Amino acid sequence: MTEVATPDQLLVLIDPVARRADGESVRIAKDVLSAGATAKVSLPEGPEEFARALRRRGSRRPVLVGDDRALLRAVSVLHRHRELTGCALSVVPVGRALGLARSLGVPTGAVAAARAVLDGAERRLDLLVDDSDGVVLGTVGIPPLGPRQQDASAEAKEAEGDPVAGAVGHPSLVARPWLRHCQSLVRTLVPARPSRGTAPEPGPARLRVEVDGVTLVDLDQPVQGVSLTPGALGVAAVEVRPASVGAEASPLRAEGRTVTVSGAHFRYRADAVVSGPVRTRTWTVREGAWGLMLPVAAG
Template sequence: MSAADPTGAQLLVVIDPAARRVDGESTRIARDVLCAGAVAKICLPNGPEEVARAVARRGRRRTVVIGDDRALLRVVGLLHRRRELAVAPLAWVPVGALPAVSVARVLGVPLSAVAAARAVLDGAERRLGLLADDSDGVVLGGLWVPAGATHRNTPGPPAAGARRGRAPAAAEAGPAGSGGNGGGGAGHQSWWSPAARTARTALTMLSGPGGRHPLPSCTRLRVEADGVLLADLDRPVGRVAVSAVEGLAEVVVQQRSGDEPVRARARAVTVSGPDFRYRADNRIRGPVRTRTWTAHPEAWRLTLPRA
């Protein structure tokens, strides 16, 4: 624990075990920066149960997660289920290789351990939206249905809760030498890259621009936005993408490549049909026969760089 800092910041630093294994050096650097700038209680949990106990005993401390997307989602999901998310300030130092820290890119969290740790100390708190499903799960970075193959060039969904309410990101093929997607070949940007954060880009990627990202095999899905039918089982659907934008759930339905997408904003989006899987926050979930996602504006508090 460091000496008391002049700002009086008190932190609970939860260091995910995977971060210690994958990149011990970045983890140590982040811990040292945080301890030098604030009163920091360090937690080294060995599993989800220990994370839950530490977070439950956080008191007035701000919880800082050091780890990948799953580590952050574990804490956010825990606080959501405890109905404490809105009153629990959070910060995050991403540790891991892309795509394991892809959510950081859409939220605007620096990928450098030093920069992210400094943002924890010097940044500003912002309230962000998210999607919550009917099984008490949360989605921070957007989702698509069906999940499709786990191929390195498969585009991702629009991203929920992008900074400043901007529309979500989608995968985009870039020029040679552009940012990678954590395993993709050269010339392919991550779908959460800054160049792919507009609604126009999201729609372009849904339709597979230039044939570079063709839609997966069509499936039959029923899609409703606040009870309004956008697609039914009588017509195959290529992809459904859902994200949180400006306090609502934005849904984009692509019937087939080349068709004009159908898009709408609603408080809740329901997808149903034969057993399907979906990709949320770069993780495949399901199979389910029906799932409803509800938009929660300003649902959680995250410290981000002031710039």
């Protein structure tokens, strides 16, 4: 069982992507947090080290210095080990993907976010949990991405995970001309991506959307998109955008605790992660399932 954290003891988990993306913001956040509390700094190099450090936090309150993926990873780890209820998370957003943190009310400046860690208040937030035990903090979107967004997402993932792509602009390239040569050689051997202009836009999908057991839209009505977001008081806000012929069709909206989407194989985007294809997926709202430290004015 996880010990209750005391306010002046912090475990500062600095995501490696944040260290590469904006080392100055990471340094500022670390200095502010260390000046205001007893802080142990951890520099995990990958998801396994990240999860291990988080689970061994003891009585320290975890503070994530990283982007939306780091926040989602932390919530997923704590949920998987059933430690989420008793752990208030804090985040100092650093990196390129910060839309989720911003939508949750976290300041995106390093100093303001660090001050919220020290002086803010815990706010309990709802969580979507799917039938494979995956978690969603923000929005589920079906279909997940258009072709242009898919290309951008793939490029960002490649830059994070590929040692050659991730080395672009690194100081070591200046000192090692042979590494630049190898990088150029690799690029000549990798087939070029198809032109973005040739990729077709996703067409209408045929999906059944049920909210608390009531069918909102059925397979005989094609839809352009479906979205669901944790709302308030333990319900999810669901919006279905029907495919229109001629005049634009009005969106269909509903609220409920359980949302099931089924039909032909489909992919979906949950926060920063694209999943699928699946034939059916059910999301259930867990009211007040996790806590996030936010500025007092935002609570």
